[in-house]
Amino acid sequence: MFDRDRWREIFEAISKNKLRTFLSGFTVALGILIFTILLGMGNGLLNSFLSSFVDDAQNVIFIRSGNTSKAYKGFQENRRIQFKNEDFEFIKTNYLGKVEFATPRIYRNGLAKYDKESGSYSIRAVHPDHQYLEKTIMMKGRYLNEEDINDRTKNIVIGRLVEKDLFKNESALGKILNVDGIAYKVVGVFQDSGGDNEERIIYMSYKTVQLLFGNNDHLDQINISYNIGMGTEQAISFSKQIEKDLKEKFKVAPDDQSAIRVSSFAEDIKETMVILGGIYLVIFIVGIGTLISGIIGIGNIMTFSIKERTKELGIRKALGATPRSIIGMVLQESILITSVAGYLGLVLGILALKLIGNNLEEFFILNPRVDTTVIVIATITLILAGLLAGYIPARRAAKIKPIVALRDE
Amino acid sequence: MIEIKDLHKSYQMGSNSLHVLKGIDFSVKEGELVAIMGSSGSGKSTLLNILGMLDEADNGSYFLDNVPIKGLNETKAAHYRNQFLGFIFQSFNLINYKTALENVALPLYYQRKKRKERTEKALDYLGKVGLSKWATHLPSELSGGQKQRVAIARALAADPKVLLADEPTGALDSTTSYEVMDIIQKINDEGKTILVVTHEEDIANMCKRIVHLKDGVIVEDKKVEQVRASQYV
Numbered sequence: 001m002f003d004r005d006r007w008r009e010i011f012e013a014i015s016k017n018k019l020r021t022f023l024s025g026f027t028v029a030l031g032i033l034i035f036t037i038l039l040g041m042g043n044g045l046l047n048s049f050l051s052s053f054v055d056d057a058q059n060v061i062f063i064r065s066g067n068t069s070k071a072y073k074g075f076q077e078n079r080r081i082q083f084k085n086e087d088f089e090f091i092k093t094n095y096l097g098k099v100e101f102a103t104p105r106i107y108r109n110g111l112a113k114y115d116k117e118s119g120s121y122s123i124r125a126v127h128p129d130h131q132y133l134e135k136t137i138m139m140k141g142r143y144l145n146e147e148d149i150n151d152r153t154k155n156i157v158i159g160r161l162v163e164k165d166l167f168k169n170e171s172a173l174g175k176i177l178n179v180d181g182i183a184y185k186v187v188g189v190f191q192d193s194g195g196d197n198e199e200r201i202i203y204m205s206y207k208t209v210q211l212l213f214g215n216n217d218h219l220d221q222i223n224i225s226y227n228i229g230m231g232t233e234q235a236i237s238f239s240k241q242i243e244k245d246l247k248e249k250f251k252v253a254p255d256d257q258s259a260i261r262v263s264s265f266a267e268d269i270k271e272t273m274v275i276l277g278g279i280y281l282v283i284f285i286v287g288i289g290t291l292i293s294g295i296i297g298i299g300n301i302m303t304f305s306i307k308e309r310t311k312e313l314g315i316r317k318a319l320g321a322t323p324r325s326i327i328g329m330v331l332q333e334s335i336l337i338t339s340v341a342g343y344l345g346l347v348l349g350i351l352a353l354k355l356i357g358n359n360l361e362e363f364f365i366l367n368p369r370v371d372t373t374v375i376v377i378a379t380i381t382l383i384l385a386g387l388l389a390g391y392i393p394a395r396r397a398a399k400i401k402p403i404v405a406l407r408d409e
Numbered sequence: 410m411i412e413i414k415d416l417h418k419s420y421q422m423g424s425n426s427l428h429v430l431k432g433i434d435f436s437v438k439e440g441e442l443v444a445i446m447g448s449s450g451s452g453k454s455t456l457l458n459i460l461g462m463l464d465e466a467d468n469g470s471y472f473l474d475n476v477p478i479k480g481l482n483e484t485k486a487a488h489y490r491n492q493f494l495g496f497i498f499q500s501f502n503l504i505n506y507k508t509a510l511e512n513v514a515l516p517l518y519y520q521r522k523k524r525k526e527r528t529e530k531a532l533d534y535l536g537k538v539g540l541s542k543w544a545t546h547l548p549s550e551l552s553g554g555q556k557q558r559v560a561i562a563r564a565l566a567a568d569p570k571v572l573l574a575d576e577p578t579g580a581l582d583s584t585t586s587y588e589v590m591d592i593i594q595k596i597n598d599e600g601k602t603i604l605v606v607t608h609e610e611d612i613a614n615m616c617k618r619i620v621h622l623k624d625g626v627i628v629e630d631k632k633v634e635q636v637r638a639s640q641y642v
Contacts, residue, residue: 005524016506315502318463320491320519320567322484399483403463406502 006325010333020308024301024334025341028382031294032342035287035378036349036370042283044360044368046276059100059230060133061239061264063091063222063246072253081250081259085210085217088127090249091224091242098238100227103127104219106209110179112202114166121162123179123202125209133223134192136203141173141188148205157188159199182212226264235266287378294382299389302334306393314402323398330394331387338386342379349375410571410602411437411460416469418455429455430466431625437571437604442597442635444613445606447622454575456622457606461494461573462486474570491519495564499576501556503548509535509559510544516567534562538592554585561592565601572596572603578612590615590638611636 014021065081088104106125111118130136131143139160148155156177163172163186172186184204192198210217226235243262244254252259306313313326353368360368418430429452437443447453458464459471462478471478473493481489495516496502503512514531522530535541538558548556557577564572574593578586590612597603597617605616613619614636621629 005518008524009518012511013506311502312504315504316515316519317487318461318490318496318502319516319563320487322487322519324484325519401463403458406498406500 006329006332010329010336013329013333014337020301020305021337024298024305024386025337025344027294027297027301028338028341028386029345029348031290031297031382032345032375032379033349033352035290035294036346036375037352038286038290039283039374040349040353040356040368040370041360041365042279042286043370044356044365045279047368048361048364048366049272049276049279058265058269059225059228059235061224061226061235061242061262061266063224063242064220064261064263066258066261068252068256068259070253070256072256073251075251079259081252083219083222085219087246087249088219088222091222094245095238095242098227098230100225101129101132102222102224103130103133104206105130105221105223106206106218107220108209108213110202112162112166113178114172114175117166117168119162119165119200121159121179121200121202123204123209125204125206127206130203130223133225134198136190136192139189139191140171141186143188143190144203144205149207152205152208152211154182154184154208155187155204156184157190157203158186159201160189160191161196161199162202163189165200232266232270235264236270239264239266291378291381295385295389298338298382298386302386302390303393306330306390306397310397310400311406313397314400314406317398317402318406323395326398327391327394330397331390334386334390335383338383339379342382346375346379410439410441410474411435411604412470412472413460414470416456416459416471417467418452418459418464419467429625430459433469433625433627435620435627435630437602439602440597440600442594442603442617443605444616444619445604445622446608446613446619448608450624451622452625453606453622457573457575457604460571460604461496462490487519491516491567493570495567495569495572497557497560497564497572497574497577499579501548501553501560501580503556503559503563505548508545508547509540509551509562512548512559513563513566516563520567531562531566534566535559537565538562552585553581554588557581557585557589558592561589561596565596570602572601574603574605576606576608578607578609583611584641586612587638587641591642594635594638 063083065083068075068077068079068081071077083104085104088102092099092102103126108123108125109120110123111120124130126144127149128144128146136143141157143157144155147153156179158172158177166172166177167175172189175186176183177186179202206219226238230238239262243260246252246260246262247254247256250260309330316326350370353370356365356368358367413433413435416430416433416435417428420427420429433456445453445456455464459466462481473489476489478489504515507515510528510531513534514527517527517530532541532544535544538561540555540558540562543551543555548559551559577593578589581589593603593605594615605612607613614633615638616633617635618632619629620627
């Protein structure tokens, strides 16, 4: 294996039989290249699929209310179900250990003005826990805190783009922002990976909003996150439990779909897993298919190559080459070619994926990448296949009697 | 040098068995130049193949330089071929992607000689057949006679005990044939034992002894007055 003369002999054979070298190398390189690109594309598809979930925490349960669709326990249908602060407290305290974070939400819109700039923005009135549920990242200042809730302060936290829109190059921190005629103090600026819309939002204390607008304790929505150790199945049954308890509390028919709606990513994740499984399967089948065609290709080339060399091998045998040295030479040559070509295909494939980058985002292919381990395993598989495909004819060639190999002219 | 007793060889042709060699007794001393003659089908090539360990006899004994040649495995046969024998073929059988020099050096590679020594020896033998200038040429750039001379140099390179030539002039015109025979005679003059299979009278007459084969047996074995090829060159 490490015989220098043997390698010299092999390099000579390779460099002087360019077509043969090219064909077998090309087959392997192409196989690995296609395998890499396909796998990368598949992963890109997965990435774009997964990226739609990174915006919010994965373990969130959304609790919304609406109008009843059925008469129940003496109540008419089409009754409005309104969450209040006590419902929020009920959820927070009733499922101790299962609920990680909890926040209500009240939605509003408001016209914000600063100096000469103004713009209409979504306002979310929330509890400080909202930061963790929404994965809000603070750029400067702070998020809302308990004091803001209890003291009903007029402190607000604004999105990065709100600051950019209204304050231009100034820092909004500590400035007074006028929203619908009321002056608020900006205590923090945040960013969010959920896109531009998520950064054009103003957060304020839910109790402040309740005080300022209607002086009630109404809530539009309650978001909670469950203990992440629960797992998908448990999370689904947990959200069903909440739905059941709330329906009892509000005297809503158990099969009423519209009055109280509890949804969670757990169900989405379950669905997603099915789709992901499908994508994985397709990638797997395509990958295996590519590999198999590569193996067949390299097998053909090796058989052809050794057939072509029968006479040369016969001459070598007549000159004193042992069967072992014949097999060794043929196999070492094929290992060398397939390794180099495989590596080349791998590098080209990774390069191609780099070039593609996020250019295909509109086709749902995001950041196509391959796991190096997978590709290396694929390359080694092809090398081994080439070895096996080479070994069988090489052994036959080594066994053939020189006079037979030399006979036909 | 070569001792053969009661050599038999049959080939299976479908359901029929073709008895090619029917008891050959034959010996060659060191330094002899023997022509093996016979029409096609007489068994002369089979005999040469058995002598060259390219084929094995069914029956009989074969000693080469007092070494019994029997029941060899492939590896052993390869070593013996490399040590004892040099082959010259009708169709030259040079490796087409190797230069003349590399072709000549190949048996030395299988003797595990150092690269430098291989090149020196190969150049030396190429010089012996008058092809020093052609060392770096590929076989495709050489004429038939030149190719055969490269093949002879290659056969000599391993310094074998016996040279086996199977119709060495079969693919050459008569002038080139005589050139090749001239070289073979000169090698023999230096003491090398050489067996030449041929069906051409004039070539056979350039050897020192002629063995006639017919239907698998030796019908005639005579010493002849050697005709020197050099007078035709």
